[in-house]
Amino acid sequence: MTINWNEIETKWQSKWNESKDFETNPNEKPKKFITVAYPYPNSPQHIGHGRTYTLADVHARFYRMQGYNVLFPMGFHYTGTPVLGMAKRIQSGEKEILYGLRNIYHVPEETIKTFVEPINIADYFHEEIKSGMIEMGYSIDWRREFTTIVPGYQKFIEWQITILKENGKIIQGSHPVGWCPKDQNPVSQHDTMGDVEPKIDDKNFLVKFKFGEFIFPVTTLRPETIFGVTNLWVNPNVTYKKVSVDNETWIISEQCAKKIEFFEKEVKIIGDMQGSEIIGKYATTHNGAEIPILPAEFVEPGMGTGLVMSVPAHAPKDYQALMDLKAKNHELASKIEPIPIIVTPGYDTYPAKQICEKLGVSNQTDEKLEEATKELYLKEFTDGKLNEKCDIFNNEKVQFGRDKVMAWLQENNHLEKFPVLENAPVKCRCGTECVVKILNNQWFLNYGDEEWKETARNCFDEMNILPSKITTEFKEVIDWLHERACARQQGLGTKLPWDKDWIVESLSDSVIYMAYYTMSRFVNDGTLKPENLTKEFFDYVLLDKGDITLAVSTSKLSKDVIGMVKKEFLYFYPVDSRHSGRDLVQNHLSFFVLNHVAIFEKKLWPKEIVVNGSVMMDGAKMSKSMGNIIPLRTAIKDYGADPIRLAIISSAELLQDADFNMESVSGIQNKLEALLEECSTLKAAQIGDLEAEDKWILSKTQGMIAQVTEAVEKMRLREGLQDILFSFESDLSWYAKRVDAKGRDNVSGILHKINSVRVAMLSPFAPHVAEEMWEKLGYTELASKSAWPEFSKEDVDVTSIQSEELLKSTIDDIANILKITKIIPQKIVIYVNSDEFKSKVYRKILGIMVGGQNNMGVVMKELIADPQTTDAKKNARLYPKSNQRLAFRI
Amino acid sequence: MLKKMPDYIQKVIKDLHSESEEIKAIKLESKEFDEKQFLSAELASIGKKEFGVEIQVFGATDKDIYDPKGKARHARPFKPAILIE
Ligand SMILES: [Zn+2]
Numbered sequence A: 001m002t003i004n005w006n007e008i009e010t011k012w013q014s015k016w017n018e019s020k021d022f023e024t025n026p027n028e029k030p031k032k033f034i035t036v037a038y039p040y041p042n043s044p045q046h047i048g049h050g051r052t053y054t055l056a057d058v059h060a061r062f063y064r065m066q067g068y069n070v071l072f073p074m075g076f077h078y079t080g081t082p083v084l085g086m087a088k089r090i091q092s093g094e095k096e097i098l099y100g101l102r103n104i105y106h107v108p109e110e111t112i113k114t115f116v117e118p119i120n121i122a123d124y125f126h127e128e129i130k131s132g133m134i135e136m137g138y139s140i141d142w143r144r145e146f147t148t149i150v151p152g153y154q155k156f157i158e159w160q161i162t163i164l165k166e167n168g169k170i171i172q173g174s175h176p177v178g179w180c181p182k183d184q185n186p187v188s189q190h191d192t193m194g195d196v197e198p199k200i201d202d203k204n205f206l207v208k209f210k211f212g213e214f215i216f217p218v219t220t221l222r223p224e225t226i227f228g229v230t231n232l233w234v235n236p237n238v239t240y241k242k243v244s245v246d247n248e249t250w251i252i253s254e255q256c257a258k259k260i261e262f263f264e265k266e267v268k269i270i271g272d273m274q275g276s277e278i279i280g281k282y283a284t285t286h287n288g289a290e291i292p293i294l295p296a297e298f299v300e301p302g303m304g305t306g307l308v309m310s311v312p313a314h315a316p317k318d319y320q321a322l323m324d325l326k327a328k329n330h331e332l333a334s335k336i337e338p339i340p341i342i343v344t345p346g347y348d349t350y351p352a353k354q355i356c357e358k359l360g361v362s363n364q365t366d367e368k369l370e371e372a373t374k375e376l377y378l379k380e381f382t383d384g385k386l387n388e389k390c391d392i393f394n395n396e397k398v399q400f401g402r403d404k405v406m407a408w409l410q411e412n413n414h415l416e417k418f419p420v421l422e423n424a425p426v427k428c429r430c431g432t433e434c435v436v437k438i439l440n441n442q443w444f445l446n447y448g449d450e451e452w453k454e455t456a457r458n459c460f461d462e463m464n465i466l467p468s469k470i471t472t473e474f475k476e477v478i479d480w481l482h483e484r485a486c487a488r489q490q491g492l493g494t495k496l497p498w499d500k501d502w503i504v505e506s507l508s509d510s511v512i513y514m515a516y517y518t519m520s521r522f523v524n525d526g527t528l529k530p531e532n533l534t535k536e537f538f539d540y541v542l543l544d545k546g547d548i549t550l551a552v553s554t555s556k557l558s559k560d561v562i563g564m565v566k567k568e569f570l571y572f573y574p575v576d577s578r579h580s581g582r583d584l585v586q587n588h589l590s591f592f593v594l595n596h597v598a599i600f601e602k603k604l605w606p607k608e609i610v611v612n613g614s615v616m617m618d619g620a621k622m623s624k625s626m627g628n629i630i631p632l633r634t635a636i637k638d639y640g641a642d643p644i645r646l647a648i649i650s651s652a653e654l655l656q657d658a659d660f661n662m663e664s665v666s667g668i669q670n671k672l673e674a675l676l677e678e679c680s681t682l683k684a685a686q687i688g689d690l691e692a693e694d695k696w697i698l699s700k701t702q703g704m705i706a707q708v709t710e711a712v713e714k715m716r717l718r719e720g721l722q723d724i725l726f727s728f729e730s731d732l733s734w735y736a737k738r739v740d741a742k743g744r745d746n747v748s749g750i751l752h753k754i755n756s757v758r759v760a761m762l763s764p765f766a767p768h769v770a771e772e773m774w775e776k777l778g779y780t781e782l783a784s785k786s787a788w789p790e791f792s793k794e795d796v797d798v799t800s801i802q803s804e805e806l807l808k809s810t811i812d813d814i815a816n817i818l819k820i821t822k823i824i825p826q827k828i829v830i831y832v833n834s835d836e837f838k839s840k841v842y843r844k845i846l847g848i849m850v851g852g853q854n855n856m857g858v859v860m861k862e863l864i865a866d867p868q869t870t871d872a873k874k875n876a877r878l879y880p881k882s883n884q885r886l887a888f889r890i
Numbered sequence B: 001m002l003k004k005m006p007d008y009i010q011k012v013i014k015d016l017h018s019e020s021e022e023i024k025a026i027k028l029e030s031k032e033f034d035e036k037q038f039l040s041a042e043l044a045s046i047g048k049k050e051f052g053v054e055i056q057v058f059g060a061t062d063k064d065i066y067d068p069k070g071k072a073r074h075a076r077p078f079k080p081a082i083l084i085e
Helices: A005-019 A047-065 A081-091 A095-104 A109-114 A118-135 A151-166 A223-228 A254-260 A316-327 A351-359 A368-383 A388-393 A398-411 A450-462 A468-480 A514-524 A535-543 A548-555 A559-572 A582-599 A632-639 A641-650 A662-681 A692-713 A717-741 A748-762 A767-776 A798-821 A836-849 A856-865 A871-878 A881-888 B002-017 B021-029 B035-051
Strands: A031-036 A069-071 A170-180 A205-211 A214-220 A231-234 A239-245 A248-252 A267-274 A282-284 A290-295 A307-310 A415-417 A435-445 A464-466 A499-504 A577-581 A608-612 A615-617 A658-660 A828-832 B055-059 B081-084
Touching: A005 A118, A005 A632, A005 A641, A005 A767, A031 A047, A031 A514, A031 A559, A047 A069, A047 A118, A047 A577, A047 A608, A047 A615, A047 A632, A047 A641, A047 A692, A081 A095, A081 A118, A095 A109, A109 A118, A118 A632, A151 A170, A151 A514, A151 A535, A151 A582, A205 A223, A214 A223, A214 A307, A223 A388, A223 A398, A231 A316, A239 A254, A248 A254, A254 A267, A254 A435, A290 A316, A307 A316, A316 A351, A316 A368, A351 A368, A368 A398, A388 A398, A398 A415, A450 A468, A450 A582, A464 A468, A468 A582, A514 A559, A535 A548, A535 A559, A548 A559, A577 A582, A582 A608, A632 A641, A632 A662, A641 A658, A641 A662, A641 A717, A641 A767, A662 A717, A662 A748, A662 A767, A692 A717, A692 A748, A692 A798, A692 B035, A717 A748, A717 B035, A748 A767, A798 B021, A798 B035, A798 B081, A828 B035, A836 A856, A836 B002, A836 B021, A856 B002, B035 B055
Parallel strands: A031 A069, A031 A577, A214 A248, A231 A290, A464 A608, A577 A608, A615 A658, A828 B055
Antiparallel strands: A170 A435, A205 A214, A205 A282, A205 A415, A231 A307, A239 A248, A239 A267, A282 A290, A828 B081
């Protein structure tokens, strides 16, 4: 049976629409609030975008069938620079973008002309994406839809940002941010090419040495090693710059001069200085010691300041560079001895020397130095103690001493912060390479606050995270997070209520908006007008703060309306499940938790996060430049929504990257067509007395229900779908064989019952064709409204399962013998065990082996311990040892 | 009989090892059932269909047993011995 997919999809979508089944209001049933990160309408939707939404929709449909009142809403994220960036790229006539719009997505030429206005881009793709979602059959309550630039939403964001400021979570200060020098704006994942979050390492420092009237700054991650410095390294082939920095003159590389311009300093290059000119001279340390400047070609001008301090007792690279010079009888180098300043258990006086010798490092270009450095740094940090050379820091553990040394040096103007971009190069969407900028007097969300982090960790500990192995990634993100600029000067969005020059940035205005879904339908139908949404109104509704009379007087709303809105919020909140792609773990999903715990009381904290991998196309990342993009709406037209949904689900388990390919789509189409065909032949009928195979197949059906239910609960959707569509087929074909051998024609009722279960369970996955099958099976209600099949232990006949296994294995054994011996059988005789002692031993062994025990020695020991089977013992001793060992490996 | 026990145990472990945990658990949970009675009732139809001949079923200690090759003593629970002529 060939299916006209689009026809049945339109048919059932309009029925769902008529029945308003996905329009969810509070009622007496328990609820589930399923949300997914709303899309950015800055570009068209391709199959990759469909994955998260499809997984969330299956989740929502599953809970609905389980009897929950499920809210699954959707909004559109207009805020920020992505839409703006797209407009700029179109304005500048970027070929790749225009080609994609014209030839892949077939956007009309007239429409493309309007794309010079960012809002037109957003509006166009908003409608495109929404149509795609409807065509995919997502069970969304569209009454609650909004964009992030409508006045109601902006009122909500103003309130959110005000509460955060009141709670001390927003601070004004100077902090490093990722920055686009061209746009003069901070950048985050939304603003960069390839959606990379710029990662700033702010544990990098600049230590100052004196060189006559000049300053020699060097960068280090380990300020405590200042006490063990023996010399500086300079690259003789580099031309350094004399740079006036505020009121000092620094000697640094040109690259470094460019970086510090963004550190809120007066920077001016005033002259050159050759590396070779400096070598052999002396610099002065923080405590007045004179140390020689030595040549080293490993010093790169692009790293730090282009100068390096040498700590040969503890830095393997410094030790080896020194040894190399000594080997060449370099005069100054030969006088230098390492100065040990850290004592670490397991290492002798000169740890760098010891580890270089242990790993067999040959010279300063040896790759083993990376490993040596990593190992020693970590060991000294966790187990090391500073020694008497470190003056007042004698006996401090390195892990605490480092911060103290750092603070002390900073007080005495020997040290400054030198934040660097850990994952450089990162490019802005405009094409410019991003830098680290220290933003002065800017608004930051204080994600570095240890107390805040701790509360977020508590929330993560109590919530369900799927798959659970992603939990450690969240922990790392929380550890790493620091102050984050929360306002921008460009793009669409909501102004900071207290500083109207700034717009709340797009990863800060999308953290608690799920709460807004609970009231957006009242905004959309005019019950709530933007001007009603006062701070006192939100305080009362969302935080249960203040009293209703204040909310009434400021909002000009009636008590009843406010009460209704509050009731709806408290009914749907907290979020029961938040779905998102893995790329949002490091920002959006973590901010989602941080902001919930900062604003709401504990009972309103999110309950679950579900993270999925991305979508590949025939093994490659889907991207415009590779031309392997499939627009979602095109795919739906060509292959049907259900086959696309199933292909997405069956290509990978949750966290894996899904590899999408068209062969799997047509395989799925065939499978669904066959199942529909079968359903149309089955009629509900009375089920009479059950024969052995009936009891067995009905028991197996119960087993399938249990397995699929568990898989869907854990969001192992590929496994669940596999069980429904494929694994169960082999059981069904055995059943058909048995029924056929007996010449029975009274199994229609049983097959109808079994396929009703399968179709009901298929409904969340492939909702349209499941409705079609459901109708063919003779049901008048919608499949999406039917109850999820429930596992019933009474319907499992365990004896029928083991007896049918016996029958199957006996048939298999006979077939195998015939295959091996190639006998044409005249007669087959079967001998069944009737020895009770053998049965007793069998059951005893079975009892021992359930749970995975396969070791013959252990099995024996337990058999001996049981008086009922001790007879087996004497004989076991006679058994040759070598054979016993063989048996252990079975 | 008893002298054969270690060999028997080894074979049973092997039988059970190749079965799924699920089936093992089901076997343990359910009562023993009469293998002879079940196979006598169910094997004939499917056996005839699959192999085109009649299949006879004996208990290993049946009095009137047809066992020219002495196969019956190899029968184990869930693993009947088979004679093909
Ligand atoms: Zn830029």
